[in-house]
Amino acid sequence: MKKFEVLFLTEAREFLLxxxxxxRNKVIFNIDKAKITNDxxxxxxxxxxxxxxxxxxxNTHCRLFAFWDKEEKRETLVLTTHGIIKKTGKTPEKDIEKAKQIRLKYFEQKNR
Incomplete structure (x- = not known):
């Protein structure tokens, strides 16, 4: 059973395209798998x-950044913000910050 839905915001969609x-198929497959398992x-x-x-x-590490929108009681939604091909072991702080900014903007627009 699916635990959440995934919505791809513009930059995430462009990254996948x-x-x-x-x-791209492998990334989508893993996202679909993540919807049903805790891994x-x-x-x-x-x-x-x-x-x-x-x-x-x-041998390529792909990351799609995301956040939860749990305000709607009926279903849980995960929104992807953007993606990167990871070159080092550590996730770049600037990409975490970018995801935070996109999240803030999303909730500001949603709550208007």
Whole structure:
């Protein structure tokens, strides 16, 4: 049973469209798998309210940053903000900050 829905915001969608088809399919497959399992290798909390979908495919580490919108009681929604191809072991702080800013903007617009 699915635990949440995923909505791709503009930058996340553009990031996926820039990938080759096999890589994109693997990322989508892992996101779909994360919806039904609790696996830190696929979906992991980073800092504060920011999470990441994680995919390793062809020695490439792909990350899609995300946050939860749990305000609606009837269903849980995870919104992806943007993605990166990770070059080092540590997640860049600037990408966590970017995800936080997108999250703040989302809730500001939603609550108007």
């Amino acid at each position: 820039e990938m080759d088809e096999k890589s 830190n290798n696929l979906f992991k909390k980073l800092k504060g309210e920011i999470w990441e979908f994680r995919t390793l495919y062809n």
